[in-house]
Amino acid sequence: MQKCCRCVSLQKGVVAIGVLSLICSSLLMVGYGSAAGTLEEHVNACRDGEAKDIMGILPSCEELADTSTLLVARIFVYVQVSVWILxxxxxxxxxxxxxxxRSGLLIPWLVLSVVVITVIIWAGVRASLTRRTYDLLACVIASLVCSYCCFVVRAYSRFIKRQALMPIIVPTYPHTRLCCENPYAHAGEIRELPPAYSFKTPTSNYPAKKISLPTGLGVKI
Known part of the structure; x- marks a missing residue:
């Protein structure tokens, strides 16, 4: 996968997925937090004969009359709040x-998303067994969307790892210029050293210079 939704880059797609999940998790966190805050009030109201389930997501008073159902409802609500905070x-x-x-920061979201997808599939199975068509359709759509988001994030994580393992190409030069090499000469051609630093052997063109030795008496031989 090179692009997200075949229109934007993987990086922009992952950022968009992060913003979308941030909005959804904040809404669900507030919703289940409100449910957790009103659960005990709803239970006390059911004992007095009046239900106070404002959001309509808590079990009915008949279901809460059972102790095991009440315990499951409390665990479910508090677990949901913890999951959406994470x-x-x-x-x-x-x-x-x-x-x-940084691919390491993508892993926590991937792991938790797999857990959420598993819970959605389990809820879809329960909806199919109880023949709740709309709940089943919602679970199928949610699981498909979450699976595609996980696939995009996983593809971007692999892309980051490939970029990190890519070797750095260092330019090499076939010929290293020496300090005494002619910069305008061809490769391998050495310029002639200056006369002051060159040693010339006596030849016919350059005869050896005769140096007269002093005699100590002011007369040169």
């Missing part, structure tokens, strides 16, 4: 990891 935090890490190109 999902909110991991969504922030996902956005930061996508912007900075």
């Amino acid at each position: 999902f909110f935090i991991f969504s922030i890490l996902l956005i930061v990891g996508a912007v900075k190109g």
Whole structure:
């Protein structure tokens, strides 16, 4: 996969997924937090004969009369609040990891998303057994969307790892210029040293210079 939805880059797609999951997790966190806050009030109201389930997501008073059902409802609500708080935090890490190109920050979101997809599939199975068509359709759509988002994030994580393992190409030069090499000469051609630093052997063109030795008496031989 080279692009997300065949129109934007993987990095932008992961950032968009992070923003979307951030919004969804914040909404669910507030919703289940409100349910957890009103659960005990709803239970006390059911004992008095009046239900106070404002959001309509808590079990009915007849179901809460059973102790095991009440315990399951409490565990479910508090677990949901904890999961969506973690999902909110991991969504922030996902956005930061996508912007900075750090694959390690994408892993927590991927792991928690797999757990959420598993729960959605389990809810879809229960909806199919009880023949709740709309709930089953919602679970199927949610599982497909979450699976595609996980696939995009996983593809971007692999792309970051490939970029990190890519070797750095260092330019090499076939010929190293020496300090005494003619910069305008061809490769391998050495310029002639200056006369002051060159040693010339006596030849016919350059005869050896005769040096007269002093005699100590002021007369040169």
